[in-house]
Amino acid sequence: SLPRRGSRNQSQNRTMSAGKAFKVLVTHPEVPQEGIDLLKENCEIVQVQSVPINRAELLEKIRGVDGVLWGGHEPLNAEALDAAGPQLKSISTMSAGIDYVDVPEVKRRKIPLGHTPTVLNTAVADLAVGLLIAASRRFHEGRKTIDNDKWENYHLNWLLGQDIRDSTVGFYGFGGIGQAIAKRLSGFDIDKVLYTTRRRVHKEIEEEFNAKKVDFDTLLAESDFVVIASPLTKDTQGVFNATAFNKMKQTAVLVNIARGKIVNQDDLYEALKANRIFSAGLDVTDPEPLSPKDKLLTLDNVVVLPHIGSATKRTRADMSTIAAHNVLRGLAGEPMLSPAY
Numbered sequence: 010s011l012p013r014r015g016s017r018n019q020s021q022n023r024t025m026s027a028g029k030a031f032k033v034l035v036t037h038p039e040v041p042q043e044g045i046d047l048l049k050e051n052c053e054i055v056q057v058q059s060v061p062i063n064r065a066e067l068l069e070k071i072r073g074v075d076g077v078l079w080g081g082h083e084p085l086n087a088e089a090l091d092a093a094g095p096q097l098k099s100i101s102t103m104s105a106g107i108d109y110v111d112v113p114e115v116k117r118r119k120i121p122l123g124h125t126p127t128v129l130n131t132a133v134a135d136l137a138v139g140l141l142i143a144a145s146r147r148f149h150e151g152r153k154t155i156d157n158d159k160w161e162n163y164h165l166n167w168l169l170g171q172d173i174r175d176s177t178v179g180f181y182g183f184g185g186i187g188q189a190i191a192k193r194l195s196g197f198d199i200d201k202v203l204y205t206t207r208r209r210v211h212k213e214i215e216e217e218f219n220a221k222k223v224d225f226d227t228l229l230a231e232s233d234f235v236v237i238a239s240p241l242t243k244d245t246q247g248v249f250n251a252t253a254f255n256k257m258k259q260t261a262v263l264v265n266i267a268r269g270k271i272v273n274q275d276d277l278y279e280a281l282k283a284n285r286i287f288s289a290g291l292d293v294t295d296p297e298p299l300s301p302k303d304k305l306l307t308l309d310n311v312v313v314l315p316h317i318g319s320a321t322k323r324t325r326a327d328m329s330t331i332a333a334h335n336v337l338r339g340l341a342g343e344p345m346l347s348p349a350y
């Protein structure tokens with residue numbers, strides 16, 4: 010829940026009484042107004058105007074600012090931090106994943122860094138369930154049969170898909186988003202949840218979802234649906250490769266709402282083409298944007314979306330609000346609502 014506007018503590022009051030003591034860069038012209046309005050109360054705002062973001066404009070405008078609301082997924086690195094200067098004391102992204110941030114570099118400079126997990130859990134989880142159904146019930150292939158005048162429902166075994174009921178759903182990563190997906194799927198009469206994470210989740214959460222922590226190989230071997238919901242790190246990059254696909258059930262459906270680079274996309278293409286696994290539903294690809302000529306798009310058994318997991322009006326507004334609170338708290342020398350490190 011968000012702090013109430015009236016409930017400022019002392020250091021925030023100091024910020025207030027100093028007038029617009031701080032200058033904050035908003036690195037994207039389309040950051041929802043909710044966050045901008047919050048920042049405006051205490052801060053002078055400079056805003057990048059170009060879309061797609063012109064790096065030169067960003068580097069020019071970041072100079073001398075006290076805080077940054079980093080609105081897009083452009084690299085936040087030493088170049089940008091150097092351009093800002095040593096007075097920079099608070100940054101928040103407007104995303105859950107921060108793989109485009111050079112976190113060690115931000116840490117080294119002791120600049121508090123926030124991000125916006127949690128508020129996007131439900132929107133991303135809704136989309137994940139959509140992808141899971143679309144991929145298991147062959148939406149893309151079905152639509153193509155209509156376009157190609159191949160509607161052959163006189164066959165009784167035409168376009169048969171995979172059932173969700175009584176299935177085992179395996180989560181690679183079982184944080185807020187994974188749990189929100191599991192919560193939604195509990196209405197689909199699934200049999201059980203497996204998960205692979207570095208740390209075990211709380212016992213109550215395991216009980217709530219009938220979830221069991223397993224090693225990666227077990228997750229692959231036993232899951233009917235494998236859902237990737239982990240951050241992209243050097244440990245998770247490329248782990249879904251040919252070796253992994255070969256350990257999955259031939260009827261398995263892969264869903265990725267996390268980051269494209271967690272999957273070796275060439276290997277995924279081969280696995281799908283050879284029907285080594287049943288299908289995939291992807292909101293994220295490598296690279297993004299994906300070329301319209303990418304070979305993945307020639308396959309019937311993959312549903313691809315253009316990274317729209319958090320793309321609802323309310324979710325984006327909430328993300329801007331959290332990001333603005335993070336920036337303001339950093340400026341006031343207080344802990345951020347959602348610190349990234």
Ligand SMILES: O=C(O)C(=O)CO
Nearest residue numbers: 103104105106318319
């Ligand atoms: O917040 C994120 O990390 C997303 O990928 C969605 O915008």
